Amino acid sequence: MKEKINPFEYSGKILSALKPGILLNTYDEKFNSMVIGWGHMGIIWNQPTFTVYVRQSRYTKPALENTGVFTVSAPLEGGLSPEVMKVCGSQSGRDVDKASLFTLEPAETNNVPGVAEYPLTIECEVLYGRGQDLKRMPPQVLNAFYGGNPDEEDFHSAYIGLIKDAYIIK
Numbered sequence: 001m002k003e004k005i006n007p008f009e010y011s012g013k014i015l016s017a018l019k020p021g022i023l024l025n026t027y028d029e030k031f032n033s034m035v036i037g038w039g040h041m042g043i044i045w046n047q048p049t050f051t052v053y054v055r056q057s058r059y060t061k062p063a064l065e066n067t068g069v070f071t072v073s074a075p076l077e078g079g080l081s082p083e084v085m086k087v088c089g090s091q092s093g094r095d096v097d098k099a100s101l102f103t104l105e106p107a108e109t110n111n112v113p114g115v116a117e118y119p120l121t122i123e124c125e126v127l128y129g130r131g132q133d134l135k136r137m138p139p140q141v142l143n144a145f146y147g148g149n150p151d152e153e154d155f156h157s158a159y160i161g162l163i164k165d166a167y168i169i170k
């Protein structure tokens with residue numbers, strides 16, 4: 001069962017869970033989930049959105065490009081389990097099947113399941129995606145995250161996802 005929510009009423013919970021890690025789920029050839037620690041929930045073009053940042057090397061990156069949809073899963077209390085943090089935060093969907101970690105719950109507006117274990121769920125459709133231009137980064141950011149190299153190939157792309165649905169899986 002799903003209890004529909006206004007995601008902005010849960011923004012405190014979602015954003016405080018974000019820094020330690022929540023899940024960005026995709027479904028291209030298969031279900032996959034990666035930990036994200038960066039993101040924004042807000043308004044752009046008068047629409048409710050959730051924006052995620054994904055490095056070029058992630059298995060998730062072509063899945064987002066190919067499908068244009070994702071779900072975000074966050075815990076209602078506490079954080080991700082150590083195992084989920086390890087597998088989804090450091091291993092690639094190219095090498096491992098992450099679906100076996102979760103009880104998948106079919107989504108309402110796309111084919112990317114949420115996960116019952118982390119029930120706060122936001123379904124998104126990518127409105128806009130763009131790679132960051134490292135040549136325009138402030139030096140401290142370039143140094144901290146991109147090895148000081150403006151030609152670093154493993155930069156992040158931002159994907160602005162239109163929030164299509166939001167609920168708590170019960």
Ligand SMILES: Cc1cc2nc3c(=O)[nH]c(=O)nc-3n(C[C@H](O)[C@H](O)[C@H](O)COP(=O)(O)O)c2cc1C
Binds near residue numbers: 020035060085
């Ligand atoms: C706490 C935490 C936060 C992370 N945040 C991000 C993020 O916002 N963007 C990103 O590209 N990778 C992030 N990562 C790294 C990915 O989760 C990790 O590389 C993952 O294995 C990628 O999975 P995939 O290759 O199946 O897509 C984070 C990892 C951790 C542990």
